[in-house]
Amino acid sequence: MAQVTLNNVRKVYPSGFEAVKGLSLDISDGEFLVLVGPSGCGKSTTLRLVAGLEELSSGTISIGGRVVNDVHPKDRDIAMVFQNYALYPHMSVYKNMAFALKLRGVPKADIDRRVGGAARTLGIEDLLDRKPRQLSGGQRQRVAVGRAIVREPKAFLFDEPLSNLDAKLRVTTRAELKALHMRLKTTTIYVTHDQEEAMTLGDRIVVMSKGLIQQAGTPLEVYRRPLNRFVAGFVGMPPMNFLEGTIAQDGGALWFVEGSADADGRAYRVRLPGARSQALATHAGKPIVMGLRPQMLREVTAPTPSAWRLPVRVVEPLGDAMDVSCSTPKHAHLVARVPAHSGLTGGQTALFEPDADAAHFFEPGEFGVSLADPS
Ligand SMILES: Nc1ncnc2c1ncn2[C@@H]1O[C@H](COP(=O)(O)OP(=O)(O)O)[C@@H](O)[C@H]1O
Ligand SMILES: [Mg+2]
Structure with missing residues (x-):
């Protein structure tokens, strides 16, 4: 096990494209850290730099206190699991799992013990003689993880390891990976584009965009106090x-004034709670962005002074809740998540109350900084 440290890491590809723009990050011994962000933000590049599969343009990476910039991938003592699993098709499951150990000259008895142990942990003892093509996607995924476990590495690197599984299997396998980490406590860097996967798995998540860290924190910190829009x-x-x-x-x-009005001419606006107005007072008269989670745009049945009347475009039933897509003249796409028993349908108008206490406020722009967190 080991701490992994990235210090001002940059990667400029030969094409001249800067995929990682000075990234610094400390991953503690035993931590499960998730790098999450949209496709192309530099997650895989970062992971491949740690693995040694790409060369750094500048900065340093250390594993277990040792700078590994010039250390060959096979000597870094880490194991990587890829999205496509990269199993050897002509080898049995056993041989796939044993391969790296054999290359290293680990004694046969040791290999047997380690492969057997990993197979038991992952529930694939019965599959050891099969070839990858005789396995389901979920089983292949386990073999790929097994191959990483047997190496008893200092750290695991996962690059979207669940992407090839169907939705249901993805959720169960996700839970298994978490349980596995609780047992092995091996330092893990896990890459995904899926925010839900990141939230459920990570001790800490690092949100990336355009080669930069936008925020690092526990899943709840990042959810409750996003630093920017x-x-x-x-x-x-x-x-x-x-x-x-x-x-x-x-x-x-003080009010947040959206700038348009409903059919009766009532302006869409929200009275700011006292605690927030102090922080926001200095922005009076300036453009600002209010962020409101769909769960905080609540349907109300009777008019209240702060309720908004919104036309409903479509309603998406989810079983235990419904997503209601509505609009103002200025904002064509607002979503409210309401209880399933709500009788709303598309084409009507309905009353919604924005929860001012739970609203976020940002400076304008894609990366506008947060101005006042909800309490
Ligand atoms: N070998 C390469 N040469 C040039 N550009 C690359 C190379 N590999 C990746 N990129 C670019 O770097 C950016 C980050 O890629 P990547 O790290 O794979 O993103 P992610 O894993 O977050 O989707 C992308 O814009 C991608 O097109
Ligand atoms: Mg990737």
């Missing part, structure tokens, strides 16, 4: 609604 929109399902507007003073209170 990008992170706020990336973490959480359905994604946070963003409403562009201004902060205005009216009747001794």
Whole structure:
């Protein structure tokens, strides 16, 4: 086991494209760290740099306190699991799992013990004689993990290892990986584009965009206190609604004013709670973005002074809840998650109350910084 440290790591590909732009990160011994971000943000590149499959353009990477910039991948003592598993098709499961150990000259008895132990841990003892083509996707995935476990590495690197599984298997395998980590406690860096996978697996998640870290923290920290609009929109399902507007003073209170009005001419606006208005007062008169999670746009049955009347476009039943897609003249796509028993249908209008206490506020722009966290 080992600590993994990235210090100002940069990667410029020969094409001149800078895929990783100065990334610093400390992964503690035994930690399960998830790198998450949209496709192309530099996750795989970062992982491949740690594995030694790509050369650094600048910066340092250390594993267990030793700088490994010039250490060959096979001498870094880490094991990587890829999305496509990369099993040897002509070898049995046993041989696939034993291969790296054999190359290293590990004695046969030791190999047997380690492969047997990993196979038991993963529930694949009965498959040891099969070839990869005789396995289901889920079984192949286990073999790929088994091949990493037998090496007893200092760290595991996973690059989207669940992407090739169907939705149900992905969820169960995800739980198994978490259980496995709780047992082995091996330092793990796990890459995914799926925010839900990141939230459920990580001790800590690192949200990346365009080769940069946008935020690092526990899943709940990142969900509750996103540092900028990008992170706020990336973490959480359905994604946070963003409403562009201004902060205005009216009747001794501060309001977020969206800028359009309903069919009766009532402006869409939200009175800011006292605790937040102090932080936001300096932004009065300036453009600002309010972030509101769909769970915080609640349907109300009777009109209240703060309720918004919104036309409903479509309703998506989810079983235990419904996602209601609605709009204002200014914002064509707002989502409210409401209880399943709500009788809403597309084509009607309905009343929704935005929860001002739970709203986030950001400076304008894709990466606009958070101005005042909800308490
Ligand atoms: N060998 C390469 N040469 C040039 N550009 C590359 C190479 N590999 C990846 N890239 C580019 O670097 C960026 C990051 O890629 P990658 O790390 O694979 O992203 P992710 O895993 O987050 O989807 C992408 O824009 C990708 O097109
Ligand atoms: Mg990738």
